[in-house]
Amino acid sequence: MEAIELHRVGKVYGKGVSKVTALHDVSFSAPAGQLSLVVGPSGSGKSTFLTIAGGLQTPTSGQVLIDGHDPATMTAKQRDHLRLTTLGFVLQSYNLHPSLTVADQFTLVDRVKKEGNLSKQELATLLAELGIADLIDKYPGQLSGGQRQRVAIARALYPNPTIVLADEPTAALDRPRVAVVGQLMQDLAKKYGKAVVVVTHDQRLTPFADRIARIEDGRLTMEK
Amino acid sequence: MFLAIREIRHSKLHSGLIVAIIALVGYLIFMLLGLMLGLAKENTAAIEQWHTQTVVLSKGANLSLSQSLIKQADLPTLKKGDSLVGQSPVVISATGKHAHKQSAQLIGLKQSQPLAKTVVITSGHRSRNANQLVLSTNLQAKGYRLSDKVRFAGSTKTYTVVGFASGAMLNMTPVIYGDLSAWQGLKGNQFAASAIFSTRKFSLTTASLKAYPVNRFVAKLPGYAAQNKTFAMMIAFLMVIAMVIIAVFLTILTMQKLPAYAVLRAQGITAATLSRAAVAQAFLLMGIGSLLSLGVTFLTTLALPTTMPFLFSWPLALAISAGLIVLGMVSALVPVRLIRRLQPLDAMS
Numbered sequence: 196m197e198a199i200e201l202h203r204v205g206k207v208y209g210k211g212v213s214k215v216t217a218l219h220d221v222s223f224s225a226p227a228g229q230l231s232l233v234v235g236p237s238g239s240g241k242s243t244f245l246t247i248a249g250g251l252q253t254p255t256s257g258q259v260l261i262d263g264h265d266p267a268t269m270t271a272k273q274r275d276h277l278r279l280t281t282l283g284f285v286l287q288s289y290n291l292h293p294s295l296t297v298a299d300q301f302t303l304v305d306r307v308k309k310e311g312n313l314s315k316q317e318l319a320t321l322l323a324e325l326g327i328a329d330l331i332d333k334y335p336g337q338l339s340g341g342q343r344q345r346v347a348i349a350r351a352l353y354p355n356p357t358i359v360l361a362d363e364p365t366a367a368l369d370r371p372r373v374a375v376v377g378q379l380m381q382d383l384a385k386k387y388g389k390a391v392v393v394v395t396h397d398q399r400l401t402p403f404a405d406r407i408a409r410i411e412d413g414r415l416t417m418e419k
Numbered sequence: 420m421f422l423a424i425r426e427i428r429h430s431k432l433h434s435g436l437i438v439a440i441i442a443l444v445g446y447l448i449f450m451l452l453g454l455m456l457g458l459a460k461e462n463t464a465a466i467e468q469w470h471t472q473t474v475v476l477s478k479g480a481n482l483s484l485s486q487s488l489i490k491q492a493d494l495p496t497l498k499k500g501d502s503l504v505g506q507s508p509v510v511i512s513a514t515g516k517h518a519h520k521q522s523a524q525l526i527g528l529k530q531s532q533p534l535a536k537t538v539v540i541t542s543g544h545r546s547r548n549a550n551q552l553v554l555s556t557n558l559q560a561k562g563y564r565l566s567d568k569v570r571f572a573g574s575t576k577t578y579t580v581v582g583f584a585s586g587a588m589l590n591m592t593p594v595i596y597g598d599l600s601a602w603q604g605l606k607g608n609q610f611a612a613s614a615i616f617s618t619r620k621f622s623l624t625t626a627s628l629k630a631y632p633v634n635r636f637v638a639k640l641p642g643y644a645a646q647n648k649t650f651a652m653m654i655a656f657l658m659v660i661a662m663v664i665i666a667v668f669l670t671i672l673t674m675q676k677l678p679a680y681a682v683l684r685a686q687g688i689t690a691a692t693l694s695r696a697a698v699a700q701a702f703l704l705m706g707i708g709s710l711l712s713l714g715v716t717f718l719t720t721l722a723l724p725t726t727m728p729f730l731f732s733w734p735l736a737l738a739i740s741a742g743l744i745v746l747g748m749v750s751a752l753v754p755v756r757l758i759r760r761l762q763p764l765d766a767m768s
C-alpha cells in the first residue's frame with residue numbers, strides 16, 4: 196500500500212460554458228520514504244491535484260486512497276481527524292492566523308493534538324534549519340513573505356505527519372532558502388520515512404526529487 | 420479559550436473599545452435599574468411604613484383609591500390597626516395673599532387612628548382638630564407658611580396650616596393631611612371614607628366592599644405598573660443593543676480571519692474548536708464589560724445624594740450581568756455560522 200494513491204482521477208469545475216476540466220484521468224502514487232515532485236505551469240492543475248490527494252476535495256471521477264482510506268467514504272469529522280494526525284499541508288495561500296505569534300502557532304496544535312508532535316528540541320532544530328528561530332515572538336504581520344512561508348512549513352511539519360503535501364513551498368524564497376527547503380523535504384522522506392509530495396513550477400527543486408511527474412492541462416505524465 | 424484570549428490580546432484597541440461600549444451600556448442599564456427600583460420604592464414607601472396588609476375599597480372602584488367611596492351604612496366594625504382614609508383632589512388657595520392656587524390631594528385621617536401617627540412632620544405639629552391642615556413641604560416651597568389661612572376651591576370654609584410633612588406626594592401631586600371631617604365636608608357626610616387601610620386580614624360581610632391584599636393595591640397605583648414596565652423595556656432594549664454590538668464586532672473580526680481559519684480547517688482543526696473561540700470571546704468581552712459597569716455603578720451609588728430615588732439591588736444586577744453574558748454568547752452564533760459554512764478547501768483560494 197502506498198501512502199497516497201490516485202486511480203484514474205478526473206476533476207471538472209463548474210457546468211456548461213464555464214466548465215473547466217482541471218484533471219484528466221490522473222493516476223499517481225506517492226510511496227513513503229520518497230520525495231515526489233509534481234511540476235507544471237500555472238493553471239495546469241497542480242493545486243487541484245494536491246487538494247484532491249489530501250482529501251480537501253473529492254474528485255469528479257476515480258478514486259483516492261490516503262493511507263489506505265478513501266476520503267470520499269469518510270465523514271467530515273473523520274477527514275478532519277485524518278488531516279490533523281496524518282497529513283501535513285503546506286498550502287499555496289499559507290495564511291497564518293494573524294493573532295498568533297510564531298510560537299502560538301505551534302501551541303495551538305498542542306491544544307488540539309496532545310500527542311505525537313515534535314519535541315521542543317526537534318522544533319528548535321527545525322526552526323533553526325529554516326532560519327526562523329529568532330522570529331518566535333513575532334506576529335505574522337511582522338514577517339516578510341518568505342519568513343511567513345517558512346513558518347507555514349514548520350507549522351505543517353510540527354504535528355509530525357506521515358504524509359507531507361506542499362503546494363509551491365518555495366514560491367517566496369531565494370535560491371539559498373530553496374536549497375534549504377529542498378534538503379528539508381528530502382530529509383523528511385529519507386531520514387524519517389515520510390511520503391512527501393511537492394507540487395511546484397519551481398525547477399530549482401528538481402535536484403532533490405526521487406520521482407518527478409509533469410502536469411500539463413490536467414494530464415499527468417511520469418518523468419523520473 | 421486559548422484562541423479567544425490570543426485574538427482579544429492581538430486586537431487590544433478594538434476589543435478595548437467594544438468592552439468600553441459594553442461597559443457604558445451596562446452602566447446605563449444599572450442606572451435605570453436603580454431608578455426603577457428607587458421610584459417603585461418611593462411609590463410604596465408610605466404604604467410599607469404604615470404596615471398595611473389589607474386595603475378595603477368599594478367594589479366598583481376597580482382598585483383605585485380615588486374612585487372608591489365607602490358609605491357610612493356599609494362601614495364594618497373597625498378594630499385596632501384599622502384606619503379610615505379619605506382621599507380627594509383639591510385646589511388649595513391662601514386667603515388674600517401671596518401663595519398661588521395649587522392642585523393637591525387631600526388625605527383625610529382620623530387623629531385617633533394609627534395612620535395619622537405615621538405622618539412625618541418637619542415643622543409645626545399634627546392637626547389637632549378639624550380646622551387644621553398639615554401640608555406637604557412641596558407646598559411650603561410654593562409659598563405656603565405656618566398659620567396661613569387656606570381654603571379649597573368650591574368651599575367657603577377656611578382652615579389653618581399648622582404643620583408641614585416631608586416630601587408627601589400622591590400621584591405626583593403634593594398631599595394635604597387634614598381631618599377626615601374636612602374630607603367629608605367636600606364629599607358629603609353620608610360617606611365614611613374612601614378606604615380602610617388595615618394591618619390585619621379582613622373578612623367582609625358587606626357586599627358593596629372588597630378587601631385587597633396590599634401588593635395588589637400597590638400594583639394598581641396609578642402609573643406604578645406602567646412605570647416599571649417602561650423601565651424594564653428600556654433595560655431589555657439596552658441588553659439587546661449590547662448583544663447586537665457583540666454580534667457585529669465578532670462577525671467583522673471573524674470575516675477578517677476566514678482565510679486563516681480555512682487554512683486551520685485544512686490542517687484538521689475542527690469547526691467546533693474555532694466556534695468555541697468565538698463564543699469564548701463573546702463571553703470575555705461581555706463579562707469584562709459587565710464587571711466594569713458594575714464597578715462604575717458601585718462608585719456612583721457611593722456618590723449619589725441620598726435624596727435621589729435610587730435603590731440598587733446587587734442580586735438583580737448580577738442576574739442582568741449573567742443575562743448579558745448569555746446574550747453575548749448567543750450573539751456569537753452569527754460568526755459561528757460563518758465558521759461552520761467554511762470549507763477546508765476554501766484554503767486553496
Ligand SMILES: Nc1ncnc2c1ncn2[C@@H]1O[C@H](COP(=O)(O)OP(=O)(O)OP(=O)(O)O)[C@@H](O)[C@H]1O
Nearest residue numbers: 208209215217236237238239240241242243244396
Ligand atoms: N474552484 C474552482 N472553480 C473553477 N475553476 C477552478 C477552480 N479551481 C481551479 N480552477 C481551474 O482549474 C484549473 C487548474 O487550477 P489549479 O489551481 O489547480 O492550477 P495550478 O496548477 O495550481 O496553478 P498555479 O500554479 O497558478 O497555482 C485552472 O484552469 C483553474 O482556473
Ligand SMILES: [Mg+2]
Nearest residue numbers: 241242243287
Ligand atoms: Mg496552485
